Amino acid sequence: MYRYDEFDHAFVKARVAEFRDQVERRLSGALTEEQFKPLRLMNGVYLQLHAYMLRIAIPYGTLAPRQMRMLAHIARTYDKGYGHFTTRQNLQFHWPALKDVPEILEKLASVEMHSIQTSGNCIRNVTADHFAGAAADEVADPRPYAEILRQWSSLHPEFSYLPRKFKIAVTGAESDRAAVQVHDIGLHLKKSPEGRLGFAVYVGGGLGRTPMIAKKIRDFLPEEDLLSYTTAILRVYNLHGRRDNKFKARIKILVHETGTEELAQQVEREYLALRESELKLPEHDIQAIREYFAPPLLPVQPEGEALLASATATDARFATWVRRNLHTHKHPDYACVTISLKGIGEVPGDISADQMEAVADLAERYGQGEIRVSHEQNLVLPHVARADLKAVYEGLVEIGLATANAGLVTDIIACPGLDYCALANARSIPVAQQIAIRFSDQSRQEEIGDLKLKISGCINACGHHHVGHIGILGVEKKGAELYQVTLGGSGDENTTLGEIIGRGFGADEIVDAVETIVETYLGLRQDKSETFLAAYRRLGSAPFKEALYGSEAKAA
Numbered sequence: 001m002y003r004y005d006e007f008d009h010a011f012v013k014a015r016v017a018e019f020r021d022q023v024e025r026r027l028s029g030a031l032t033e034e035q036f037k038p039l040r041l042m043n044g045v046y047l048q049l050h051a052y053m054l055r056i057a058i059p060y061g062t063l064a065p066r067q068m069r070m071l072a073h074i075a076r077t078y079d080k081g082y083g084h085f086t087t088r089q090n091l092q093f094h095w096p097a098l099k100d101v102p103e104i105l106e107k108l109a110s111v112e113m114h115s116i117q118t119s120g121n122c123i124r125n126v127t128a129d130h131f132a133g134a135a136a137d138e139v140a141d142p143r144p145y146a147e148i149l150r151q152w153s154s155l156h157p158e159f160s161y162l163p164r165k166f167k168i169a170v171t172g173a174e175s176d177r178a179a180v181q182v183h184d185i186g187l188h189l190k191k192s193p194e195g196r197l198g199f200a201v202y203v204g205g206g207l208g209r210t211p212m213i214a215k216k217i218r219d220f221l222p223e224e225d226l227l228s229y230t231t232a233i234l235r236v237y238n239l240h241g242r243r244d245n246k247f248k249a250r251i252k253i254l255v256h257e258t259g260t261e262e263l264a265q266q267v268e269r270e271y272l273a274l275r276e277s278e279l280k281l282p283e284h285d286i287q288a289i290r291e292y293f294a295p296p297l298l299p300v301q302p303e304g305e306a307l308l309a310s311a312t313a314t315d316a317r318f319a320t321w322v323r324r325n326l327h328t329h330k331h332p333d334y335a336c337v338t339i340s341l342k343g344i345g346e347v348p349g350d351i352s353a354d355q356m357e358a359v360a361d362l363a364e365r366y367g368q369g370e371i372r373v374s375h376e377q378n379l380v381l382p383h384v385a386r387a388d389l390k391a392v393y394e395g396l397v398e399i400g401l402a403t404a405n406a407g408l409v410t411d412i413i414a415c416p417g418l419d420y421c422a423l424a425n426a427r428s429i430p431v432a433q434q435i436a437i438r439f440s441d442q443s444r445q446e447e448i449g450d451l452k453l454k455i456s457g458c459i460n461a462c463g464h465h466h467v468g469h470i471g472i473l474g475v476e477k478k479g480a481e482l483y484q485v486t487l488g489g490s491g492d493e494n495t496t497l498g499e500i501i502g503r504g505f506g507a508d509e510i511v512d513a514v515e516t517i518v519e520t521y522l523g524l525r526q527d528k529s530e531t532f533l534a535a536y537r538r539l540g541s542a543p544f545k546e547a548l549y550g551s552e553a554k555a556a
Helices: 006-028 033-041 065-078 098-110 143-153 223-240 251-258 260-274 283-292 304-314 316-325 353-366 386-398 429-438 442-448 510-524 532-539 542-549 551-555
Strands: 045-047 052-056 082-085 091-093 168-171 185-191 197-203 215-222 326-328 334-339 350-352 371-373 379-385 453-456 470-477 480-487
Touching: 006 033, 006 098, 033 045, 052 098, 065 082, 065 091, 065 098, 065 353, 143 168, 143 223, 143 283, 185 223, 197 223, 215 223, 215 260, 223 251, 223 260, 223 283, 251 260, 304 316, 304 386, 316 326, 316 334, 316 386, 316 442, 334 386, 350 353, 353 371, 353 379, 353 386, 379 386, 429 453, 429 510, 442 510, 470 510, 480 510, 510 532, 510 542, 532 542
Parallel strands: 168 185, 453 470
Antiparallel strands: 045 052, 052 091, 082 091, 082 350, 185 197, 197 215, 326 334, 334 379, 371 379, 470 480
């Protein structure tokens, strides 16, 4: 993985010192909260319902064990003993004291981490496929390009005060596991017929109060033109993006109001003026970054398959975990392991300090010293020998992280909601917990099959409910929490936005509503191979509306 150079060390150290002074002035009263707000946001510090929250950047979701151990230390020393992984592959601490934040940032800097550009109207943490560099279906590892974008965008003077926040995602496989089409810029790495690497470029995706799917404006962008083309997009946005209304300031609104064809032409004009400039990436520079992400040397372990077969034959729980939580690796003797942070009745995305340290130990012993964070709020060990899978599973059982539900109905994405967030209208966490408990039976989950359920506590959609197969949006109505349901969303290579199917449900009704939806699907699917999403696309919303609303749906 990428290691800081002298510039990185110096600039992060200087930022920590600067923020320490700003915090001291705030605590002394020399700065008001209003004066302090833009300064803290530049350093990833939010003021939430009950306390300050610190958001830590995890570029493209890649962590080293030493970094995970530092996060554990911070959780135990400065917070309440746990952290929360987010849908942007970041980690949030929800209870740090403001006086301790500079010291926390100093600790993070010691392991090459920071909180810069995790907030504000700037280019945020660049995300990527959590199986990058390991997945068998990958064209190429997208992380070197994500790192190039990170270095280019960090404190970029032209793009530090954009009309609104800006998010970029990169994927390197035909199966999109980075949700690139719901980002401001989505980059899909592929090869041309001649074998050259480049990108399909999508612009103007995003969720929130005005969800939109990104438009493809380039079928193939050569890799050496990545920065010049990205700069062209940002320049067009910076120049023409709306600044009079924060709700209409994202690039998706600019694409919609300008028109895809016209905006693409504007980008192309900027790009043509830039493509032969210093932004053009020489192959030796790309290769230098690639070397940081060179795959580990994986010894051949042909005995792994026999050991795995024996272990699964004698341990049914392990066999279920293998069936659900593994992804095919490039090397036949290895697997990518998903560590579910969605234990039944637990808070989605939360992890304790003890669990962090144990995962770091497992990564060092069995995972080639790598950990990934997925945008689905789980962790991944990308390089585990199949011979070691039983040992990894047993280690996860000891720390309560062996839930075999990756991709199932209990593998729920949920934002912090009204339990923490000052912007939220409704709670997300209790709803996620109650749904998981209702569907806790493992055989029932597997009978239902792949089903992505996502919950947001407000219209900002941090829980990605718009692209859930079942999406739940918490709203406030007459002082009560109400939950609106969308169906048929998807955040993969065939991205769709879910359809609102009717009136919302009260907090005491929403779990029953989800069960009704699931039972309707089970009764109407063609066979067990037809997933919920496939069945919904075949059937449409009508049978689900009728099941939920009865005569009310017919009248409508």
